[in-house]
Amino acid sequence: xxxxxxxxxxxxxxxxxxxxxxxxxxxxxxxxxxxxxxxxxxxxxxxxxxxxxxxxxxxxxxxxxxxxxxxxxxxxxxxxxxxxxxxxxxxxxxxxxxxxxxxxxxxxxxxxxxxxxxxxxxxxxxxxxxxxxxxxxxxxxxxxxxxxxxxxxxxxxxxxxxxxxxxxxxxxxxxxxxxxxxx
Numbered sequence: 001x002x003x004x005x006x007x008x009x010x011x012x013x014x015x016x017x018x019x020x021x022x023x024x025x026x027x028x029x030x031x032x033x034x035x036x037x038x039x040x041x042x043x044x045x046x047x048x049x050x051x052x053x054x055x056x057x058x059x060x061x062x063x064x065x066x067x068x069x070x071x072x073x074x075x076x077x078x079x080x081x082x083x084x085x086x087x088x089x090x091x092x093x094x095x096x097x098x099x100x101x102x103x104x105x106x107x108x109x110x111x112x113x114x115x116x117x118x119x120x121x122x123x124x125x126x127x128x129x130x131x132x133x134x135x136x137x138x139x140x141x142x143x144x145x146x147x148x149x150x151x152x153x154x155x156x157x158x159x160x161x162x163x164x165x166x167x168x169x170x171x172x173x174x175x176x177x178x179x180x181x182x183x
Contacts, residue, residue: 018156025144029165032137033081036168039130040075040090046126047072047097050119054100057110064099071096083168090130097123134168141165 051065058065075089101120104110111117145164148157156162 014152015156018153019160022144022147022153022157022160022162025140025147026162028140029137029144030081032133032140033083033168036086036130036133036137039126039133040086043093043123043126043130044072044076046119046123050100050116050123053113053116053119054103054110057107057113058103061103064096064103068093068096068100081165083166087169138167138169141167 047068051068054061055065071089071093075086075093078085078089104116141164147153148162148164
C-alpha cells in the first residue's frame with residue numbers, strides 16, 4: 001500500500017509540473033504576441049505622420065502614399081492571434097514603406113526635413129523592436145510546441161487540450177529584412 005501511495009504522489013506531482021509548465025508557456029506565447037501588437041500599433045500610429053510629411057514635398061506621388069495607407073489599414077484590420085495573416089499583411093506594409101523611402105531619394109528637401117528624419121529614426125527603432133519581439137515570440141512558440149509534442153508532457157498536453165502555436169513569419173523570404181530607411 002505504501003509503494004502505491006508513493007507512485008500516486010509522484011504521478012500527481014508530475015501532472016502538476018507538466019500542467020503548470022504548459023500553462024506558463026501558453027501564457028508566455030500570448031504575452032509575447034501582445035508585445036508584437038504593441039510595436040505594430042506604434043508603427044501604424046507613425047505611418048500617417050510619415051505620409052503627411054511626404055505629401056508636403058511629393059504631393060503628385062499620391063498613388064504611392066495611398067498604397068501605404070491601404071497596406072496600413074489592411075494590417076490593422078487583422079485582429080487576434082493569427083500570425084500567418086498578420087505576417088502577410090506586415091510584408092505588404094513593409095514593401096509599401098520601402099517605396100515611400102525610395103521617394104525621398106528624388107526629393108532632397110524631404111531628406112533634409114527634420115520631421116522626416118525624426119520619423120525615419122523612429123520607424124527604424126520600431127522596426128528593430130518588431131524584429132526583436134518576433135524573435136522572442138517565435139522562441140516561446142518553439143518552447144511551447146516542443147513541450148506539446150515531447151514525451152511525457154505531450155500526454156498532459158493532449159489530456160488538457162494544449163496545442164501548438166504558429167510562428168510569426170513573413171511570407172516572402174525577400175521581405176524578411178526590415179525596410180531600408182537610412183539615407
